[in-house]
Amino acid sequence: MSLLGLLLGLEVPEGDRELVDRLKRRDPRALAELYDRFGRLAYSVIIAIVRDSGIAEDLVQETFLRVWNRVQAFDSQRGAMGPWLLTVARNRAIDHVRSAAARMSRNVYELEEREHPSLFVDSERDLISSDQGRIVRAALTTLNDNQKKVIELAYYEGLSQTEMAEKLGQPLGTIKTWVRSALKRLREELDRVPA
Amino acid sequence: MTCDELREEYDAFALGISEGAVLAALREHLAANCPTCEPAVREALDFAARLSLGVRQTDPSPGLRRRILAMVQERPSSPRVGWLAGLGAALALLTLFTVRMSMQQARSSEALTLLSSGDVKQLSVQQPDFRADIFASRSRGVLLLASNFKPAPAGKTYEMWIIPKGAQPAPAGLFAPRADGSVIHIAEPIDQPLAAVAVTVEPERGSDHPTTKPFLVATP
Numbered sequence: 001m002s003l004l005g006l007l008l009g010l011e012v013p014e015g016d017r018e019l020v021d022r023l024k025r026r027d028p029r030a031l032a033e034l035y036d037r038f039g040r041l042a043y044s045v046i047i048a049i050v051r052d053s054g055i056a057e058d059l060v061q062e063t064f065l066r067v068w069n070r071v072q073a074f075d076s077q078r079g080a081m082g083p084w085l086l087t088v089a090r091n092r093a094i095d096h097v098r099s100a101a102a103r104m105s106r107n108v109y110e111l112e113e114r115e116h117p118s119l120f121v122d123s124e125r126d127l128i129s130s131d132q133g134r135i136v137r138a139a140l141t142t143l144n145d146n147q148k149k150v151i152e153l154a155y156y157e158g159l160s161q162t163e164m165a166e167k168l169g170q171p172l173g174t175i176k177t178w179v180r181s182a183l184k185r186l187r188e189e190l191d192r193v194p195a
Numbered sequence: 196m197t198c199d200e201l202r203e204e205y206d207a208f209a210l211g212i213s214e215g216a217v218l219a220a221l222r223e224h225l226a227a228n229c230p231t232c233e234p235a236v237r238e239a240l241d242f243a244a245r246l247s248l249g250v251r252q253t254d255p256s257p258g259l260r261r262r263i264l265a266m267v268q269e270r271p272s273s274p275r276v277g278w279l280a281g282l283g284a285a286l287a288l289l290t291l292f293t294v295r296m297s298m299q300q301a302r303s304s305e306a307l308t309l310l311s312s313g314d315v316k317q318l319s320v321q322q323p324d325f326r327a328d329i330f331a332s333r334s335r336g337v338l339l340l341a342s343n344f345k346p347a348p349a350g351k352t353y354e355m356w357i358i359p360k361g362a363q364p365a366p367a368g369l370f371a372p373r374a375d376g377s378v379i380h381i382a383e384p385i386d387q388p389l390a391a392v393a394v395t396v397e398p399e400r401g402s403d404h405p406t407t408k409p410f411l412v413a414t415p
Binding site for chain 1: 206243249250254255256264326
């Protein structure tokens with residue numbers, strides 16, 4: 001369980017555990033339930049990046065197909081589906097918007113390595129509680145312009161720090177400083193409000 | 196690099212913006228199941244997922260739910276249901292390839308025929324980090340569906356191998372990913388029982404036997 005989870009004494013909800021078990025048994029109704037819980041959010045993440053509804057829907061479909069095909073490796077006792085599914089969704093979108101050159105210059109495993117089901121154990125539980133969106137948006141408003149810019153380039157365009165440096169015409173060291181300070185700031189803001 | 200030196204890099208890694216020596220070092224620590232870095236990266240992935248909640252929520256079309264469920268529904272209840280579910284997913288994936296990636300019509304048709312054959316089985320791919328599905332049919336051959344394949348290094352190509360039980364690997368064709376990284380490769384059927392299917396990187400003209408360690412192995 002993550003630090004926040006430990007502090008709050010959160011447990012894997014029975015519903016999540018049971019849902020994962022049903023997905024592993026290839027129960028189509030479980031996929032329907034998963035879509036009903038996370039479909040809108042996955043679509044929102046993807047369309048914020050690709051900005052085309054048709055492409056976004058194709059990528060949501062790919063996201064759920066990928067989760068369906070890989071759920072056997074997911075730990076139903078310790079894992080929560082939300083963070084994993086959202087990571088897969090964002091990765092599909094980032095992969096789409098990256099230029100062909102950028103894709104070729106990066107390791108083929110780069111996106112895959114951050115979405116393996118085994119990495120999504122001990123996750124925060126209630127990702128979709130009603131206030132979370134507002135809290136995250138409020139945290140983003142505390143960033144200064146430079147911090148906001150690098151977080152946007154990282155989150156919505158998937159640029160590496162070197163690519164950001166080129167795009168913004170800044171030294172790499174400066175970009176790294178902005179990125180670190182932005183992430184630190186966001187953590188501080190989000191940690192003030194439990195997930 | 197030490198865990199302490201990597202401590203400030205976990206969030207950047209989770210967002211996918213790490214590179215160079217830091218990225219290489221983190222991969223090493225994760226591959227070694229580092230007791231410090233692994234849980235920290237998990238937590239950072241959680242944090243990155245939480246950032247996703249900051250997007251404005253928008254509704255997809257009502258038809259999307261139906262499309263997604265159609266990928267896996269209407270499978271008969273039988274002992275074959277497991278691999279048939281996988282087959283349904285593969286058919287959906289193939290449809291995506293066809294629509295989104297302008298796949299060659301002939302190959303699409305050939306792949307669909309293989310996936311629809313009565314004796315097709317989905318193999319277990321032993322590289323869970325790699326996006327690939329492999330199907331084998333005694334009557335129709337072996338099908339590899341994959342995405343995000345990096346082009347083979349200069350002067351090299353990918354080669355599939357079919358390994359019958361108790362026999363040496365047999366060459367099963369060379370292939371190159373399309374510009375978008377997708378792969379649809381179909382190999383001829385074999386008469387003998389199948390032990391495994393593998394993919395290696397080989398010299399451009401291919402090899403008669405594998406000369407490098409397989410990076411993708413699938414077994415029945």
